[in-house]
Amino acid sequence: MKKPIVFTSEHEMPPMAVSLADMGHNRTGSWRYLRPVYSEKLAPCKNACPVGNDIPRILSLVSQGRYEDAWRLFRETSPLPGVCGRVCYHPCESFCNRKDFDEALSIAAIERFVADACFDLEDRIPERPKRSEKIAIVGSGPAGLACAYFLAKDGYAVTVFEGASQPGGMLRLGIPPYRLPRAVLDREIELIARWGVEFRTNTRVGQDISLEKLWEQHNAVFIATGAHQSRALNIPGEEFALTGLEFLKAVNAGKTIALGKRVLIIGGGNTAMDCARTALRLGAHPIVVYRRTREEMPAIAEEIEEAEHEGTQFEFLAAPVAIRKLNGKLEVQCIRMKLGEPDASGRRRPVPIPSSDFIMYTDTVLKAVGEEPDLAFLSEHLETSEGIVIERAQGMLERAGIFIGGDAQTGPSTVAQAMRSGKEVAQKIKSFLRGERPPKATTLEEAVRVNFNYFTHRPRVATPQLAVSERILSFAETKRAISAEQARVEASRCFSCGVCNSCDNCWVFCPDAAIARINGHYEINYDFCKGCGVCAEECPRSVISLVEEEL
């Protein structure tokens, strides 16, 4: 009934007080001053993901057993789900709203499961217009690979130049296979190549080909050469120490390194942890010497735990001051440190305690006190300050079509951060080639509030691990995959923050029956919605916002 009934005389009225129509003429929507609107929010996990994986939607697909769809959704935002599911330090999990309820979702384990389950799948490569512009990418680490993938998807002709014999950069040279099996890396690089990316290995820019030449032959150049230059200890006898990263590269390349029994690793970052765990697998006893305490270690907490779990010893608040060789053994003179005032990084500065020197005996010393980008081939345009690359003239390189990203720009960071950088550069290059301004990055504008009342406590899935006794015998991957059933159950723990999963609560709780369900979606009838706000309040995942009506 759209119109009110109007009686013009008593004869038109029924003989007794009986209703003749429904209340459809009464548009209670006019009472409303707040309008509920479905507006999906950026989930904190997705916001925290450096490559912007659409985690709530992916987990929703996994919870329905739709692993292939989940894998394809990963590949929309990242060419390396198998790699990231293993080596990413998963900032998504640190921001997971579920951690305030019981435990964060095990997102990395699910990503890895999906990648493994879909190992044999291929991307569907659509017919797309070939573009004439040619792009050179220097370096095939995560930054270079990500950039290549996203440019190639848009039809650009991409050539990746790699100094080593195989592509992968630090993923292949630096990360030990017990964290990242090479078959996974090979497969994901192969899939990137399918998009038409050409890999030119054994070609070191600055040696085998000059940057100038690349620049002349291409419309844009991306420099993603990483940070491979190890920092020096600057102490007497430094020549007796091996470089941690070179050690890792040699072992990862299959070379035999005689370490002896005791190995001292100087430094507290991820390279140091990789060195310690690799040394363990070569039968040595690693001791990490770090000048601050465990809390200040720059390595990812999980790596520190694993290294310790496997048998690495730690010597905190100690720094080497000299290395001497005695009868084939090394004698490392260390000094005891204490923590002083915070430095520029916010960590407390280590201060030597006078006359506290002590000696540590060892067979090998590995130095792993940080890496820096080596951009000698660019030296006339750039300078580095504390590992950060600064252009001599601001923006000059980009105006010429030369872009720098990944660790080469920032100093050592994470795989995911390098991928983010590569992805951003791909966008910058597209804008550059089209003569446009690059689009602005989106940020989290509204916090997602979860209504915990609609959830029950359920424990997080535990990632199966090889036993330590088995682990240290080989370079086999230490973490095992979770099962399909575990992945499905774990994914169903997701709150689906900010993303509607058709739970029906808005429809259930509307006191005005003003919400319709249409194929798993909802429509609010604003003719009748009074704007009480119950739907927004009871939405478990903040999908509904209340906005003020315009008068």
Added chain:
Amino acid sequence: MRNFTLPERELMGSGHLGCQGCGGALAMRYALKALGEKTIVVIPACCWTIIAGPFPYTSLKVPVLHTAFETAAVAASGVRAALDIQGDTETTVLAWAGDGGTFDIGLQSLSGAAERNENIIYICYDNEAYMNTGIQRSGATPFLAWTTTTPEKTPKSEPKKDIMAIMVAHRIPYAATATVAYPDDFIRKVQKAKSIYGTKFLHVLAPCPPGWKAPSEWAIKLSRLAVQTRVFPLYEVENGERYTLNEPKDDTALPVSEYLKLQGRFSHLTEKDIQAIQDLIDKRWQRLLRQVRESA
């Protein structure tokens, strides 16, 4: 995630005159979802007299008989008798009254119908005062609550009347409490009532945002908190004897202050007042647990 499964049918139309966030309107929506089209609703003077719409309109898609304040149960009994004479045993007769028409004004006719074990479902949607006429205290108004007739300086000094105990004492086949934040429980209880012959009584807590002085979006939150703080536990009593506790299941209850602090009608309470209310709730909770235990 706990998902609700509600019958699809929608027998309460939009455009009704319930206030924003009306718990009473939502309760009717659930009740009719549970009962279906073969239902006649009998409504005495209460909010729903207005909510349903003025002559010549109705917001319900089932027949409604509007009747006088004190007559919900007896009018429903009459409708039932008429249907029985016609041989219609399929149609459910639902008496739908507020707390004023149940706890106070309609109590004698309700008692009479219960004593005769009339075959009706009687649902009291309790918003804890005469809300429709401007928030006057009723026998259902909670201890120390503000209403326009129990102003802040002299808030209601008597505890809420225990209507469930009164109905249970009639040894009717089924009596239960329900509230709008628990739609599955609500619908199950209405359907269970429908399946039983005789007088069935449901006491439904229906949050009233204007009368409770709370934002309308908190209607469900308040209903849920009433259960979680044990102010309004959900339970069933069969044949005046068998008690079953439904919610809250946990041993740990939220303090009653969590419920009270959201409502303007309790904003004048002192710490001591809140403790007095907590003591009352704890005592009733212990009694309920005892009743559940003893009937097991």
